[in-house]
Amino acid sequence: MRKTDGLFKLLGLCLLAGILTAGVLFPIVGAAGVASNKASETVDSMSAELANVPPPLVTxxxxxxxxxxxxLYDQYRIPTASSQINEAMKWALxxxxxxxxxxxxxxxxxxxxRAALSNSTGGDTQGASTLTQQxxxxxxxxxxxxxxxxxxxxxQEQSVARKLKEARIAIQLETKMDKDQILTSYLNVVEFSRKIYGxxxxxxxxxxxxxxxxxxxxxxxxAGMVNNPPFYDPWSHPERATERRNLVLDRMVENRKLAPEDAAKFKTEPLGVLPDGPVKPAANCTGAGPENGFFCQYVQDYLLTNGMSKDDLYSGGYTIRTTMDQNAQHAAKVSAEQQVNKTQKNVANTLSLVRPGKDKHEVVALAANxxxxxxxxxxxxxxxxxxxVSNVTGAGSSYKIFTTAAALEQHKTGIYATIQTPQSYVSRIYVGGGQSCPLVARGTRAYCLSNYGEGNYGPSMPxxxxxxxxPNTxxxxxxxQAGLGPVLDMARRLGMRNTMASNPATGGPVDPKSKEAIHNMTQQKYYGPGGASKDGFGAFTLGFSPTNGLELANVAATIMSGGVWCPPTPIAAVSNRDGKPIKVKEPACEQAVPEGLANSLAVGMSKDDTDGTSRAAAQAAGWNRPMIGKTxxxxxxxxxxFVAAVPQMAGAxxxxxxxxxxxxxCDGAGNxxxxxxxxxFGxxxxxxxxxxxxxxxxxxxxxxxxxxxxPAYEH
Known part of the structure; x- marks a missing residue:
């Protein structure tokens, strides 16, 4: 190299040093000073954030x-204090x-x-970043x-501007954190390949x-991996990882933190990582396993519906204690599988259990075959x-609960009053019948129906x-008599909130862009007067529409809670990463119907297991407790x-x-x-x-x- 080249390089180095020093320590005056001041504000904000905002943690x-x-997590990280990290790790890094x-x-x-000069003159990009900058x-x-x-x-861009900003933040950071805090924070934030952090x-x-x-x-x-985690991954590239590990051991010797003879010994050892790759828990509800996964999924859905973002849930480091009773969950799972094989295609058997209460309805179990x-x-x-809202074809006659409640509320009948139950009936108020039903208007037929079987019912009964x-009729x-509008509203009030807000076609969200009413209307609107048909669907009380099983269980819980509706909550308590409790925003409980009405409805539903459609199942189980039920x-x-409840537990x-x-x-022996x-049948x-x-x-x-x-609701 000529002497003039060396001189120019030295002058350039000095000039660049001055620029970097000035840029780091002092804002430039004038118009450039305004930009520098804004940059300083950004740097101040960033350094404060690094000093005070913790990294994502596991919920x-x-x-x-x-x-x-x-x-639940996006980054698998176990927070570790300085005292929990040994000196070997710190000095290796x-x-x-x-x-x-x-x-x-x-x-x-x-x-x-040196790195900035090399980058600015077109040479190889160089790092030379300190641990603070890293x-x-x-x-x-x-x-x-x-x-x-x-x-x-x-x-990560290789530019003087980025290096300058990074350097300024690093300098400010060292005024807010001591060396051990910086080293510990680094070791908690850095990635070690395969989305393993810290x-x-x-x-x-x-x-x-x-x-x-x-x-x-x-x-x-x-320590050797942090430079390039995927490149030095010990499972994918064991030779590279070994070479890099040995380099770190040499550097520890040079830094007088390891004896040469010990380094030589350690170099002969295998990498020692777990043989089949890193072992970490599942990052979502699949980690809850086949039995508890449905409950975990509801916890996630419930929190996201009630104001928590998915990013916060998966990075906030919360501890969420749920209301799931492990014994009840297991019993529900076993019972569901005893009726339907878990591998049976296109058949689901679910059981949702809710604990009644006037201040909270705790979800106890969510199971499926x-x-x-x-x-x-x-x-x-x-x-x-x-x-x-997964059962698209509905819950059948269990919806007669809503018709009964609406009629009781209007005092159209009482639980001991006699109602008409003819074998067949033609409703000219409601429409939607088949070709055998009479016309009530041009192109519109009445709703005609009959009871199941011949001679099973008399013309009237209590x-x-x-x-x-x-009896359907x-x-x-x-x-x-009660009016379809009040019946639909009663379904919502007693607990079918998401169900009535879903679309009638699939039970999914309403699509306002669709031109088809079955997709752009809620069930509440579609089935009611002024909905898809002029007068509404009389078959609503027969339960042919998409249904949410948990909400159906919560209907029974509302009845057994003196008419108090509460959201079916899976949350017992939530604490943040510091162990402090936080409040989850949940809908408030409501007095959905008068307590006397709810109690009377419970008495009205109390004969299903002794004189009704679930009698055979109750006898086979040796059941002897007072309960409410509706198939x-x-x-x-x-x-x-089957919707049912005892005072301690409600379910569907x-x-x-x-x-x-x-x-x-088709119902078979064990499947x-x-x-x-x-x-x-229910x-x-x-x-x-x-x-x-x-x-x-x-x-x-x-x-x-x-x-x-x-007595007000008896006759």
């Missing part, structure tokens, strides 16, 4: 007893990445100027811009240990079968008996339900076709199968599912009588 979901059942870490004040000026960059990439590819690229998670997933127990070669392996999971070949599903034996007539079966036995069991809803269901002409598999689970759950609990009826 833990537990059962009611506090036992973990699942973890310092030795290989920043041996003057304890001497500088955030920036290694010699290395920074912490800044990793924080930007892994925390602030973790979901922003453009931001991540800017945080030394706590790395020690656990790589070696099944904790950071305080890492050996020197283990620490050297991890199917396992929760991603493997469809094993019959698994991640669709929220027990807690979503309402309590009708609720137990379920009696409740359509009662629906006419339901849809057309062609395509789905069936439903069997339906989740994949292809068209056709029937239900799809078929053309079904024989399924008193069969659904009732047996309820009784089987409740016998286990209530074992040893006292027998509590139902509340007495109110």
């Amino acid at each position: 833990t979901i537990t059962d009611s007893g506090g036992h973990p059942i699942a973890t 310092v030795s290989v990445e920043d041996k003057r870490f304890y001497e500088h004040h955030g920036v290694d000026w010699k290395g920074t100027i 912490y800044v960059k990793n924080y930007l990439i892994n925390v602030i811009y973790r979901d922003d590819e453009i931001g991540q690229k800017k945080a 030394v706590g998670a790395a020690a656990q997933t790589y070696f099944n240990t904790t950071p305080d127990k890492l050996s020197v070669p283990q620490a050297a392996l991890l 199917r396992d929760y999971g991603p493997d469809a070949s094993k019959g698994q599903t991640t669709y929220a079968l027990p807690s979503d 309402l309590q008996q009708a609720l137990a034996t379920s 009696g409740f359509v007539i009662l629906e006419e 339901g079966t849809t057309q062609e036995s395509g789905s069936a339900a 069991a439903m069997v339906f076709r989740p994949d292809n809803p068209f056709g029937g269901l 239900v199968t799809p078929c053309a002409n079904g024989n399924m 008193g069969k598999a659904p009732a047996r599912t309820w009784f089987g689970a409740m016998n286990q759950i209530l074992a040893g609990q006292p027998v509590i009588p139902l509340p007495p009826s109110d």
